Structure formats: structure tokens, C-alpha cells
Amino acid sequence: MSNKLIDLVHISKTYGTNTVLDNLDLYIRENEFLTLLGPSGCGKTTTLRIIGGFETPDSGQVIFDGKDITALPPNKRQLNTVFQRYALFSHMNIAENIAFGLKIKNKTKKYIDDKIRYALKLVNLDGYENRMPDSLSGGQQQRIAIARAIVNEPKVLLLDEPLGALDLKLRQDMQYELIRLKNELGITFVYVTHDQEEALTMSDTIVVMNQGYIQQIGTPETIYNEPENAFVADFIGDSNILSGIMLKDRLVNILGTPFQCVDEGFGTNTPVDVVIRPEDVNLVKPEDGMIRGIVTHLIFKGVHYEMEVMANNYEWLVHSTDMFPVGTEVGIRVVPFDIQIMNKPISEDEEAVNIEA
Amino acid sequence: MKRRRLLAGPYLFWSVSFIIIPLFLIVCYGLTKADGGFTLENAAHITTPENLKALGLSLLLAFLCTLICLVLAYPLAMILSQSSISQSSFIVLIFILPMWMNFLLRTLAWQTLLEKNGVINTFLSFLHLPQINIINTPYAIVLGMVYDFLPFMVLPIYNVLIKLDKDMINAARDLGANSAQTFVKIILPQSIPGVISGITMVFVPAMTTFVISDLLGGGKVLLIGNVIEQTFKQGSNWHLGSGLSLVLMIFVIASMGIVNKYDKGQSGGSF
Ligand SMILES: Nc1ncnc2c1ncn2[C@@H]1O[C@H](COP(=O)(O)OP(=O)(O)OP(=O)(O)O)[C@@H](O)[C@H]1O
Numbered sequence: 001m002s003n004k005l006i007d008l009v010h011i012s013k014t015y016g017t018n019t020v021l022d023n024l025d026l027y028i029r030e031n032e033f034l035t036l037l038g039p040s041g042c043g044k045t046t047t048l049r050i051i052g053g054f055e056t057p058d059s060g061q062v063i064f065d066g067k068d069i070t071a072l073p074p075n076k077r078q079l080n081t082v083f084q085r086y087a088l089f090s091h092m093n094i095a096e097n098i099a100f101g102l103k104i105k106n107k108t109k110k111y112i113d114d115k116i117r118y119a120l121k122l123v124n125l126d127g128y129e130n131r132m133p134d135s136l137s138g139g140q141q142q143r144i145a146i147a148r149a150i151v152n153e154p155k156v157l158l159l160d161e162p163l164g165a166l167d168l169k170l171r172q173d174m175q176y177e178l179i180r181l182k183n184e185l186g187i188t189f190v191y192v193t194h195d196q197e198e199a200l201t202m203s204d205t206i207v208v209m210n211q212g213y214i215q216q217i218g219t220p221e222t223i224y225n226e227p228e229n230a231f232v233a234d235f236i237g238d239s240n241i242l243s244g245i246m247l248k249d250r251l252v253n254i255l256g257t258p259f260q261c262v263d264e265g266f267g268t269n270t271p272v273d274v275v276i277r278p279e280d281v282n283l284v285k286p287e288d289g290m291i292r293g294i295v296t297h298l299i300f301k302g303v304h305y306e307m308e309v310m311a312n313n314y315e316w317l318v319h320s321t322d323m324f325p326v327g328t329e330v331g332i333r334v335v336p337f338d339i340q341i342m343n344k345p346i347s348e349d350e351e352a353v354n355i356e357a
Numbered sequence: 358m359k360r361r362r363l364l365a366g367p368y369l370f371w372s373v374s375f376i377i378i379p380l381f382l383i384v385c386y387g388l389t390k391a392d393g394g395f396t397l398e399n400a401a402h403i404t405t406p407e408n409l410k411a412l413g414l415s416l417l418l419a420f421l422c423t424l425i426c427l428v429l430a431y432p433l434a435m436i437l438s439q440s441s442i443s444q445s446s447f448i449v450l451i452f453i454l455p456m457w458m459n460f461l462l463r464t465l466a467w468q469t470l471l472e473k474n475g476v477i478n479t480f481l482s483f484l485h486l487p488q489i490n491i492i493n494t495p496y497a498i499v500l501g502m503v504y505d506f507l508p509f510m511v512l513p514i515y516n517v518l519i520k521l522d523k524d525m526i527n528a529a530r531d532l533g534a535n536s537a538q539t540f541v542k543i544i545l546p547q548s549i550p551g552v553i554s555g556i557t558m559v560f561v562p563a564m565t566t567f568v569i570s571d572l573l574g575g576g577k578v579l580l581i582g583n584v585i586e587q588t589f590k591q592g593s594n595w596h597l598g599s600g601l602s603l604v605l606m607i608f609v610i611a612s613m614g615i616v617n618k619y620d621k622g623q624s625g626g627s628f
């Protein structure tokens with residue numbers, strides 16, 4: 001998992017006056033499961049299409065295994081794509097669809113037949129060989145698109161929201177199947193989704209994008225626990241994002257109340273953004289809290305209760321297994337370790353952050 | 358339901374009065390003698406040598422015209438569907454523009470162009486090049502038909518090509534197909550419906566035309582359309598004319614049947 005298999009260097013792409021990618025740098029290591037995560041229209045598909053060769057960047061290079069493949073047509077690239085809208089060949093049956101790439105490569109009939117059977121089993125659609133794509137449901141078509149790509153045993157598989165049309169149960173099954181595939185076949189995955197939960201479950205590395213800029217690259221744990229800016233914090237899971245002032249190392253003023261924290265190096269009296277995850281807000285008796293508030297909303301979510309607490313002029317989002325009825329006065333406590341301090345956006349790159357957040 | 362029937366009213370009226378009734382009249386006239394008795398003689402009249410010759414020539418010329426149109430139209434439709442909006446609308450305009458003019462006028466224009474001392478020959482002799490004398494021959498008729506009917510081949514093919522899912526083509530490339538393979542295995546089979554309707558829209562009028570053969574054939578080349586026209590107008594024999602029309606109609610329907618069957622056989626089979 002060390003050497004760079006794909007390296008995107010200074011990639012820019014503009015459609016008309018719409019700059020979709022601006023000087024993007026990103027590398028993908030061998031056998032990595034890398035996820036591009038971001039809101040609709042942030043350039044995920046565009047990035048994937050540039051890797052796949054369906055789109056040429058205006059500037060920058062795509063390096064594959066040490067070679068510059070920026071100008072190489074898709075059929076010469078050692079990677080396969082699962083398209084966002086399946087793109088099955090509607091005039092061919094399922095078996096012919098799956099066999100397409102193998103026939104081009106002149107594989108033997110026996111090899112092809114074995115592969116078709118194997119792939120259909122894998123995506124849980126045995127016996128669908130002679131059906132036509134139009135007669136399949138969206139989820140089934142999506143799984144055929146996956147089967148059609150993996151039979152070619154590519155070095156890299158590019159997947160554009162491949163599970164979007166599946167129901168929750170099937171999606172979870174397919175998530176495990178994809179991870180198993182990755183481990184068994186040693187395929188590198190570049191995966192696009194706007195579902196943060198899916199990204200957290202499956203990825204080795206998550207790339208959070210917004211408006212064509214990379215906001216943060218990291219493991220699921222880092223992205224969740226140590227978001228680098230307010231956009232990432234907001235996009236990955238629910239969170240309380242508050243304005244604060246870093247009084248000195250390990251002490252931050254939040255809404256007028258000083259809180260102990262563990263961050264250092266922000267200087268003194270620096271304006272910062274503070275992230276506190278809702279599950280890290282502890283509700284206690286009013287007299288035990290660092291600040292006091294009134295419960296304003298209460299929803300049962302299954303695993304926990306979701307509450308909103310009005311305190312110091314801010315609606316705190318709280319997840320807790322304990323229930324406090326609306327109107328109750330409560331105290332709020334946060335342990336220092338759960339307070340995440342972030343710099344306020346300064347550069348133009350990070351400006352994009354606030355628009356969405 | 359009631360409302361829908363109400364809305365369908367005008368169409369129903371239209372198709373009954375202008376399609377069903379005339380068709381019924383043709384069948385009635387075609388299958389009866391002047392005294393009103395039933396007969397197949399009118400239709401059987403197609404087997405006279407000169408009528409058979411006209412029918413054969415019509416089939417041949419219509420086939421040639423369709424073939425030439427297809428060969429010209431497909432690449433053009435490809436180029437159109439791939440060029441940017443502004444480019445393609447310009448090319449489309451160039452194609453549509455002549456269609457705004459009456460088709461008789463356009464055919465007459467060809468007559469003037471092709472005449473022995475017409476524009477083209479004058480120009481050729483000016484350049485000291487050999488003259489072309491195709492006016493009043495089947496060649497001139499095919500030329501006129503191709504010119505008149507080409508847009509009817511281009512548009513349906515262009516329509517399917519423009520609607521083709523670009524990602525389907527991308528997927529084929531992605532799976533290793535080069536552009537030629539992508540064309541043969543994806544684009545061509547996907548565009549068959551457009552080709553079929555293009556063939557229908559060119560073959561049927563080409564098969565039945567009498568105006569183009571009149572104007573560019575100079576009355577020397579008889580197509581089945583001319584034979585029928587003359588039977589109606591000069592011979593004033595409605596029974597015989599209808600009988601021959603029936604035969605022609607059967608020929609056209611049969612040809613379309615063959616084309617459609619070929620289409621089904623194509624898409625159902627393996628690639
Ligand atoms: N062919 C194109 N021509 C013009 N603009 C385009 C084209 N393709 C994409 N765009 C624009 O580029 C931006 C990014 O598009 P992209 O498809 O990469 O988004 P995405 O992150 O995949 O979004 P989604 O989650 O909705 O699929 C969008 O604003 C889109 O309108």
C-alpha cells in the first residue's frame with residue numbers, strides 16, 4: 001500500500017465559465033480503497049472521468065504506474081468504470097453485456113462462460129444470462145454494471161455511486177462484497193459517493209471535496225474525529241459548529257464560556273471554529289453543567305434520542321441514550337478531548353467552504 | 358375516458374375521410390369490372406411485359422436511391438450528432454433550407470441544370486470538359502430522387518444518434534473496444550431503428566413517384582407510378598388504375614415487411 005498507482009498532478013477542468021476542478025492534486029496508492037466524497041456537483045464524476053480517460057483535463061497530468069497517460073484513450077487504460085447511470089448495452093442480453101470486454105480481448109468461450117457465471121453469482125443474479133437490460137430493475141442493472149467491469153480483472157476499478165439505486169439491505173451486502181472483492185482480487189478502488197456513511201464504512205482513505213477543491217484527505221477516523229474545517233465537520237455526520245476564540249493553548253472561549261481543550265499552537269485570542277459532535281455533548285443536572293440550557297426538541301432515533309438544547313443563544317445538537325423531555329433545564333458538559341479546534345477559513349480556496357456549510 | 362374519446366374525434370374524422378374511405382374506394386374499384394362484377398383482371402394486368410418492366414425498374418431505382426441515400430446519410434448524421442450545437446444547427450439548416458422550397462420546383466431546377474444546353478453543360482463546355490448527358494435517363498431520375506429524399510434518411514438516423522447514451526459508448530471504450538469496434542458493436546446496432554425508418558421514408562416515395570420520373574425522365578422512362586398515373590388520367594380507367602395501385606401497395610408493404618423482419622433478426626441474435 002505504499003507506491004502511488006495513480007497520480008493526479010495539478011489537474012484543472014473548466015466547462016465554459018464553470019471551473020469544476022482547480023489545480024487538483026491527488027494520488028491513489030496500490031490496493032487502496034479511496035473514496036471521493038462531496039455534495040452534488042462538486043466535481044467527483046469529473047475527477048473520475050479524467051482518470052478513466054473520458055475527459056481530458058485543461059491542464060495537469062494523469063500518471064498511472066509511473067507513466068503519463070493523460071492523452072491515452074480509455075480502451076488503452078488498465079482500468080474499468082462502473083458508470084453512474086449504469087450504461088448497459090441495451091441491445092445485448094446480460095451475458096453479452098458481461099462478455100463484452102472479454103470478447104474484445106479474444107478470450108476462449110469456456111473462459112468467458114466461466115467468468116459470466118462467476119460474476120453473476122457474485123452480484124447475486126444467477127440465471128439472468130438471457131434477460132435484456134431493460135427488463136431489470138435499477139438495482140439489478142447497477143449490479144450487472146459492476147459484474148461487467150470486474151470480469152476484466154482491472155488494476156483499478158472506478159465506481160461512480162454504484163450502490164445509489166439499491167435499498168439499504170442490498171447496499172450493505174454489496175458494500176461487503178466490494179470490500180471482499182478488493183481484498184481477494186487486489187483491485188484498487190476509486191469510489192465516488194455522496195453518502196458519508198458509506199464512505200466511512202468502506203474506505204481506506206476519504207477525500208472530501210467541495211466545489212472542485214479538496215477539503216481534507218484522511219482515514220475515516222481522522223476525517224470524522226479531526227475535521228480540518230467547518231465544511232468537513234458539517235458534511236461528515238451531524239455536528240455543532242461554533243465560533244470561538246482561542247484564549248491560549250488548551251483554553252477556548254465558546255459562546256462566552258471558557259472550555260478546557262487539548263489543542264495547542266493557535267496563538268492567543270485567535271478566532272477559531274469549534275466542532276463538537278452531538279454524541280460528545282453530555283447532558284447533566286443544571287448545577288453540574290459548564291453551561292445551562294433548555295431542551296427545545298426531542299426526537300426518538302432508534303439507537304438514541306436526538307435533542308436540541310438552547311444554551312448561550314445556540315441550539316446545541318445532542319445525541320444521548322438518556323431522554324430529557326422538552327422544557328427541562330439541563331447542564332451541558334464536554335470533555336476537553338472531544339472539543340475539536342479548527343482555523344477559520346482565510347484563503348480563497350477555503351472560501352468555498354462557507355457557501356455550502 | 359369520455360374526454361379522451363372527444364379529443365380523438367377530429368383525428369378519427371380525418372383518418373376516416375382521408376385514409377379509410379379513399380383506400381376502400383381503391384379496393385372497390387380495383388377489384389371490380391366497369392359493369393360492377395368482381396374481377397382480379399385489373400390487378401393481373403401488372404403482368405403485361407411493359408407493366409412488369411415499369412415495376413421492375415421502379416424497384417431497382419427505388420432500391421438504388423435508398424442505398425445511395427443510406428450511404429450518404431449515415432456519415433452525415435454521425436458528423437451532425439457529434440458536432441457542437443452551433444456547428445450542427447448550421448449544417449442542419451443547410452439541409453433543411455432546400456426542403457422549405459416546393460419539391461416540384463427543386464426537381465424542375467434539376468431539369469434546367471441537367472438539360473443538354475443547361476447550366477452544368479454550359480459550364481463544362483466553358484472549361485472544355487466533356488458534357489454529361491443524363492437528362493431523360495434513369496440516372497437523372499435516381500439523382501433527383503436522392504436529392505429530394507436524402508433529408509428523410511438523415512433526420513431519423515440523426516435523431517437516434519443524438520439520443521444515444523454517451524456513457525454507453527464510453528463504456529464500450531472503457532471495456533477495451535477501439536473506435537471501429539465501438540461503431541460496429543454499439544453505435545450501428547443502436548441506430549438500426551433510425552435506419553429502418555429512414556429506409557421506409559425514402560423507399561416508399563421513391564417506389565411510387567411519378568413526378569420525378571416525368572420531369573427528369575422526359576416521358577422516356579416509365580416507372581410504375583407513371584403507368585398508374587397515365588391509366589387514371591389519359592386512359593380514364595379507374596378500375597385498372599386502382600388494380601395496379603393495389604399491386605404496388607402490396608409490393609411496398611411486402612418490402613417494408615422484409616426490412617422489419619431483417620431488423621428483428623438482427624437485434625435478437627448474438628452480436
Ligand atoms: N459535460 C459537461 N458540460 C458542462 N458542465 C458540466 C459537464 N459535466 C459536468 N459539468 C458541471 O461540472 C460540475 C461538476 O459535475 P460532476 O458531474 O463532476 O459532479 P458530481 O460531484 O459528480 O455530482 P453528483 O453527485 O451530482 O453526481 C457541475 O457543476 C456540472 O454542471
Ligand SMILES: [Mg+2]
Pocket residue numbers: 044045046084160
Ligand atoms: Mg456524479
